[in-house]
Amino acid sequence: MLNLLLLSLVKRKTTIEEKAVRIQNGEEELLSSLLDEYKPFIKKTVSSVCKRYITESDDEFSIGLIAFHDAIVKYNTEKGSSFISFSEVIIKRKVIDYIRKNGKYQDISVDMNNTDDEDLPSLHIEQLAAVDEYQRKEDARLRREEILQFTKQLEEYNLTFEDLIDASPKHEDARMNAINISMIVVNEMEFKDYLLAKKRLPIKKLEKTVSVSRKTIERNRKYIIAMCLILMGDYVYLKDYLKGRLG
Amino acid sequence: MKKGIIMDIKSDALVMMTAEGEFIKGKKHPHQHYSIGEEIPFFPVTGERFSKGRRTGRIRWKVLLASCAVFALLLILLPGTLTEDRKAYAYVSLDINPSLELTLDEEKKVLDIVSYNEEGDEILSSLHQWRNSKADEVTSKIFDLCEELGYFSETDHIYMTSSFPDEKDGKAKESFIKSIYTMIEDENQSRPVTITYKEASREERKEAHEKGVTAGHLMREEEKEIEADPGKEDEKMELKNEDKPSDQPPAKDETKKKNAGQKDTVDKEEKREEKATPRPKADSPEKQKQEKEQKQKEDIRPKKGPQQPDKPQEPKERGNDRQDKTGRQGEWTPPGQQEKKNDQGGKQKDIEKHDRRMKEKEAPQGDKPPGNRGEDRGRKEGWNKNHKQND
Numbered sequence: 234m235l236n237l238l239l240l241s242l243v244k245r246k247t248t249i250e251e252k253a254v255r256i257q258n259g260e261e262e263l264l265s266s267l268l269d270e271y272k273p274f275i276k277k278t279v280s281s282v283c284k285r286y287i288t289e290s291d292d293e294f295s296i297g298l299i300a301f302h303d304a305i306v307k308y309n310t311e312k313g314s315s316f317i318s319f320s321e322v323i324i325k326r327k328v329i330d331y332i333r334k335n336g337k338y339q340d341i342s343v344d345m346n347n348t349d350d351e352d353l354p355s356l357h358i359e360q361l362a363a364v365d366e367y368q369r370k371e372d373a374r375l376r377r378e379e380i381l382q383f384t385k386q387l388e389e390y391n392l393t394f395e396d397l398i399d400a401s402p403k404h405e406d407a408r409m410n411a412i413n414i415s416m417i418v419v420n421e422m423e424f425k426d427y428l429l430a431k432k433r434l435p436i437k438k439l440e441k442t443v444s445v446s447r448k449t450i451e452r453n454r455k456y457i458i459a460m461c462l463i464l465m466g467d468y469v470y471l472k473d474y475l476k477g478r479l480g
Numbered sequence: 481m482k483k484g485i486i487m488d489i490k491s492d493a494l495v496m497m498t499a500e501g502e503f504i505k506g507k508k509h510p511h512q513h514y515s516i517g518e519e520i521p522f523f524p525v526t527g528e529r530f531s532k533g534r535r536t537g538r539i540r541w542k543v544l545l546a547s548c549a550v551f552a553l554l555l556i557l558l559p560g561t562l563t564e565d566r567k568a569y570a571y572v573s574l575d576i577n578p579s580l581e582l583t584l585d586e587e588k589k590v591l592d593i594v595s596y597n598e599e600g601d602e603i604l605s606s607l608h609q610w611r612n613s614k615a616d617e618v619t620s621k622i623f624d625l626c627e628e629l630g631y632f633s634e635t636d637h638i639y640m641t642s643s644f645p646d647e648k649d650g651k652a653k654e655s656f657i658k659s660i661y662t663m664i665e666d667e668n669q670s671r672p673v674t675i676t677y678k679e680a681s682r683e684e685r686k687e688a689h690e691k692g693v694t695a696g697h698l699m700r701e702e703e704k705e706i707e708a709d710p711g712k713e714d715e716k717m718e719l720k721n722e723d724k725p726s727d728q729p730p731a732k733d734e735t736k737k738k739n740a741g742q743k744d745t746v747d748k749e750e751k752r753e754e755k756a757t758p759r760p761k762a763d764s765p766e767k768q769k770q771e772k773e774q775k776q777k778e779d780i781r782p783k784k785g786p787q788q789p790d791k792p793q794e795p796k797e798r799g800n801d802r803q804d805k806t807g808r809q810g811e812w813t814p815p816g817q818q819e820k821k822n823d824q825g826g827k828q829k830d831i832e833k834h835d836r837r838m839k840e841k842e843a844p845q846g847d848k849p850p851g852n853r854g855e856d857r858g859r860k861e862g863w864n865k866n867h868k869q870n871d
Binding site: 376379401475478 | 487500518
């Protein structure tokens with residue numbers, strides 16, 4: 234009896250983030266139980282996207298399950314975000330992509346079948362428009378939350394968006410160089426720790442590592458710090474928007 | 481045009497981030513709604529940077545400019561309005577038994593009321609809230625108070641006089657006066673009084689003020705005097721003519737004063753001469769006498785000390801010495817003999833001093849009695865005389 238109580242206490246104390254880490258470390262048995270446990274959450278999230286009741290037999294639900302699994306595998310505790318919010322983002326994104334693809338398929342099928350029902354194409358178009366609008370608004374909402382968090386973090390480093398506008402390199406090559414430097418800073422633990430602790434760039438050491446002059450680094454200092462914060466932080470949508478530059 | 485997401489919304493611009501990672505300033509339309517995180521196309525605003533210092537400087541400069549403009553307007557408008565409101569347009573005096581003078585502005589509002597007698601003071605003390613009130617309201621109250629206090633039973637006449645501090649257009653002046661006269665006439669229709677109006681010049685008003693009465697009162701008195709004695713005008717003229725000769729006495733007085741001054745100077749000079757001339761004559765012998773007396777005293781003082789026991793005999797000798805001296809002075813002698821006498825006198829004095837010293841030396845020994853001393857003196861003196869005679 235005591236053993237059972239201890240086991241239950243241990244189970245209660247374990248958080249979902251810890252479970253995700255354990256699954257990443259090889260406990261595959263825990264994965265199926267976690268999926269079963271969070272099915273209601275997955276249904277709710279998918280339903281919010283589709284704006285209709287979702288059952289386990291729906292394709293969208295299956296997509297949600299796949300997304301939840303991907304979230305478990307990709308989750309990183311070091312970024313500091315909660316697993317629930319992270320997984321919600323992933324689920325919504327995949328479901329939206331599925332709906333978009335499925336919508337294109339429906340358009341093609343309608344054209345090939347040449348059905349007499351005139352309302353069907355308009356319904357599909359309206360649905361697609363609604364989904365697109367919803368997706369746009371949802372992305373904007375989630376980005377807004379990230380931007381507000383980013384603004385607070387800039388304040389910690391005594392930076393403002395006005396500073397970033399003034400310090401942002403105008404030329405593409407210069408901007409790429411600055412982004413590359415920020416990636417180096419983030420990937421090197423020594424540089425990263427220095428930046429987090431001192432709230433400024435380790436310019437002397439960085440000068441020896443990169444093939445850029447000290448003057449250039451100092452000129453773009455604020456921009457480099459801002460890019461580092463985006464790369465280090467849990468800014469999923471901002472990174473996705475900059476994926477063409479952040480790699 | 482570019483496309484990006486809204487990172488921040490400012491009052492006059494948007495902070496945008498493009499997919500290439502560039503932070504750029506975007507144009508903001510005043511009537512469009514924006515939200516952070518929204519992806520939109522936008523027009524970049526180049527050339528302008530966010531500079532807080534400059535903005536604050538500009539804002540301060542604008543605020544300063546606006547405040548200066550407001551201040552300038554106040555300086556221009558307020559003094560003008562104040563002066564316009566407070567500027568006296570006309571003085572209207574009312575002489576019933578109380579004598580009052582009202583200062584009115586162009587809009588016929590009462591700026592000031594001055595009383596010229598006790599009855600006027602009484603009226604003024606009972607009058608309230610008259611400043612900046614309309615003239616008709618104030619005059620109505622004045623007449624009501626006069627009726628209550630019984631001044632209309634004493635007299636049945638109201639003398640109204642107007643005076644203007646500045647030169648005014650004839651028509652404007654006339655219309656102003658008519659309105660005031662009509663106002664007063666209307667207010668007293670129910671009263672059995674006669675209103676007499678006259679216009680006074682600035683000089684007349686000044687003269688009246690100097691005498692402590694209203695212009696109307698002064699004019700009335702002058703009229704009464706003329707009515708009573710028509711000849712007074714001639715007398716006044718005569719008085720004026722008589723005043724003219726008064727110019728001459730000052731000249732005479734001046735000449736007299738000058739003459740007096742000259743006399744004074746002459747007298748002073750004479751006095752100075754008088755003072756100067758007798759002083760050396762009168763003072764010199766006196767001074768000589770004084771000097772002699774002092775010398776005598778000086779000579780006598782050392783004698784007193786050692787000769788105290790000889791007091792009963794010394795006065796006689798002294799008296800004799802004095803008589804001899806006076807006698808010598810009275811006698812006339814030739815200059816040569818005078819010099820000789822003086823020389824002899826000096827020698828004698830020296831000898832006497834020597835003798836005294838010798839006596840003083842001998843006195844403490846006590847060998848000889850006082851009587852002997854006197855004899856010795858007599859002998860020596862006799863010797864001296866004999867010696868002189870032999871010479």
